[in-house]
Amino acid sequence: MAIKNHFKMTFDSLSENVGIARLTAAAFAAQLDFTINEIEEIKVAVSEAISNSVIHGYGNDSGDVELVMKLYDDRVEYIVIDKGRGIEDIEQARQPSYSSDPERMGLGFVFMETFMDELVIETELQKGTIVRMIKKVQLNKAH
Amino acid sequence: MAIKNHFKMTFDSLSENVGIARLTAAAFAAQLDFTINEIEEIKVAVSEAISNSVIHGYGNDSGDVELVMKLYDDRVEYIVIDKGRGIEDIEQARQPSYSSDPERMGLGFVFMETFMDELVIETELQKGTIVRMIKKVQLNKAH
């Protein structure tokens, strides 16, 4: 399917940028006929993926986080890329309540999965992580 | 002076993206102590620079527009880059009311100059244009 719009961001691994990227992701989604509720879901999912890159991918190190956004007729795709530590065991990481950080909830991947229609994770230790998420516009929706 | 934050965007030369980029530019500026009025000025200046890349730089062609944002202690820098047609005569282009398009106002560069503290334009015909703008935080401002 043809891409209608393409928007890429690269930013420092800083907590300040999570909110900025989330806002941009919401504005990008607003090109399609999503409900306000769906836009909120996108904001949470994108926020989780980017927070993970900053917190787990780079930890206290500096590095670049990338957010690629692609718009199609009926869906939007978000790809969050970091060149950080990578995930050792994806199966385990995706489990609800699993976190490598005792202070955290282990709900990031759960929210991404719940709020998006597709979630694909690619990772390599010491190389980085790519999280690809798709949200589709629901057809036949009441207006 | 040390850069505190760095955020880069690359997007298709589409009118849809002007508003998204403007919003992101405003959110980026909000990290410093700008007034609402100053943030509005930044939005206009960034909007003008990006609109110029889409309208004049690429015309009806497709191409990438880049917005680089850099945060310092006391200022924010926006660099808008296109690889489009370039400007033949910068002196003339910066004149109030000059536009190569009879439908337009010729106020884009005037607004960028009025609303930002520094405006530097680099251009080469058939290569593209780089517009660099700086907005400083006003000291001793009443709160």
Next chain:
Amino acid sequence: MKIATIFKKGVLIVRVEGELDMHSAHEFRQTIDDALDSNEAKHIVLNFNGVDFIDSSGLGVILGRYKRVSLLKGQMVATHIQPQVARIFELAGLYKIIKVCNNETEALAFL
């Protein structure tokens, strides 16, 4: 951007909401021109109540519509101008050609 047009006593009232930039400029221009084509309105009242952003692309459409009604000896009135829009109008010298009223009723009374 959202835009609605209404005719009252030979005046075209345009209510705009959102951001007037290069993206919305085309629809903004087209809607007003279509309305003017379909009806005998001589004057335009632009209600900017919901407009929180304008740049030179938006200004260009306003100026173009001003030129059109001027040819028919009509006038252009703007109401509910928000501060950030007022600033841009001022810088562009738009107040030399358009009249400002507090609301649509005042605008209609003026025309």
Next chain:
Amino acid sequence: MKIATIFKKGVLIVRVEGELDMHSAHEFRQTIDDALDSNEAKHIVLNFNGVDFIDSSGLGVILGRYKRVSLLKGQMVATHIQPQVARIFELAGLYKIIKVCNNETEALAFL
């Protein structure tokens, strides 16, 4: 994020505004912990009136503070939960551990 803390009858009331994400989480946590350190409050009332976004980082701080008051046999009450925040609380099972009230007065009456 903006955050204000008030003590009323041994209860710490926290009024939060803005977005509760990883960026604001640190200040959110620190402000509540400092308030609890400085005073004998046993219960916490979280007024979420101005909170329009929360993700798992914000949730983590809430859960952590819940654990802290639980140790003192205190309770946690939330008021003015916006729809998008309610959704997240529900998914995270937060309603199992925190009580919801309509406003601060009801929360204080409950505690």
